[in-house]
Amino acid sequence: MPIRIESIALIILVVLVLLLIVSNIVIVQQSKAYVVERLGAFRTVWSVGLHFKLPFIERIAKRVSLKEQVADFAPQPVITKDNVTMQIDTVIYFQITDSKLYTYGVERPMNAIENLTATTLRNIIGDMELDQSLTSRDIINTRMRAILDEATDPWGIKVNRVELKNILPPKEIQNAMEKQMKAERERREAILQAEGQKQSQILVAEGDKQSAILRADAAKQAAILHAEGEAEAILKVQQATADALRLLNESSPxxxxxxxxxxxxxxxxxxxxxxxxxxxxxxxxxxxxxxxxxxxxxxxxxxx
Known part of the structure; x- marks a missing residue:
């Protein structure tokens, strides 16, 4: 019995419908969030689990990672209060807390964060002199984190930590700093060497002292033993004399x-x-x- 064309078409249609349904089943993984639009407008944010997307009507506008992320920006030229130009590169640790704001709050969020970081860094370093900027990393990190966290909050981004990775002053200043550090290392080495010699001399003197004490103690013990021997010999002689006298007296001579x-x-x-x-x-x-x-x-x- 020949298969009708209508039956074949029906089978093909069923298969296409099944493929369409399967292709629109979406599984959201852990630490992910999907921003869904319906007819070009925001509809919802899918979290972890199984979801179904209406074909031709809904689309996934953005897949967002909720993990903490790291952005390492290239060195930025900054000028200190005393007109010294330095190169500073920063590392930012951030996390997306609102997928909708991250998707629609700002165009190209990473470029926006990089530009905001460079501007904030220039403003902070511009109020500091060179020496202060080199010794105030923790202060700079804390101030930058507070400013960036507040500025990126409308973008659905939370800045957890900011670190200044490298601070590179001009070459002449670097050379002067290297010479200063070398002189400081040599000074510390000289102090350690002098301290070692001092301790060595103290140990030698202590050893000589203990040796002299031991020799004096040995001489003292030898003198005591010699005196005790002479005393014992005298006692024996006296005892022998006394015994002889006693025997002599007993024999009535x-x-x-x-x-x-x-x-x-x-x-x-x-x-x-x-x-x-x-x-x-x-x-x-x-x-x-x-x-x-x-x-x-x-x-x-x-x-x-």
Whole structure:
């Protein structure tokens, strides 16, 4: 059975309608917003989710990113209060908070922000001298952020942060600053070197001091030990003398024994280097008695 032309046309029409419907189904991703117009007039802003656009009647006028964005602008020439021309480039961190105002509030928003940034920077730097502008980055950043945030609010833009990336003064001033910084570095290095030498000398002196203290302590301990040894030797000699006297007293010696002991002592004294020895009379008599006894004993032995 042949297929009629009407059926084919109907099938083609259904397919085209389905393609048209599918092509007008729009899915808005996270951190995105779509500005929709109907017949050339603003209709609504689509947020995250599934949406359907009426074909031939509605259109997506602008797709807007709601993420924080960064704009790095080229260096701008600015003149300080003391007539010094510098080159300053800025970085702006901003975020779109109102997609409708961003779409219809200003033509080419990024060019508008760049021009506004350059004008604001010139006005702020123009009220400062060179030294103040080089040392007041935080102040300049804060003032620029406040001015730009207020100015871009009708455009649906919020300026979160402004940073001066580079401040480039004229070449002659740069050379002078480099020389100054080099001199400052050399001064700091000299201070650090002198401080290191000072600490080294202090450590050496401290080491010598500790060494002297240790040597003195060692000599002191040696002297103490030597004195203790001599004292101990004297004590032992005295103890031996006392013991001898005690034993002598215990044995109850008579005068003759005592005199003989004294004679033995004198003999030991005579063994020394003395050239003259004075002998008491009692010991001299005892010595003569001992010599006579010795002669008698020897003559008796020869007679036998």
């Amino acid at each position: 008579n005068d003759q024994v005592i005199k003989l002991r004294a004679l033995e002592t004198m003999v030991k004294v005579a063994d020394g280097k003395a050239t003259k020895i004075i002998i008491p009379s009692e010991i001299q008599g005892l010595a003569g008695l001992a010599a006579s006894a010795k002669a008698l004993l020897e003559s008796g032995e020869s007679a036998k």
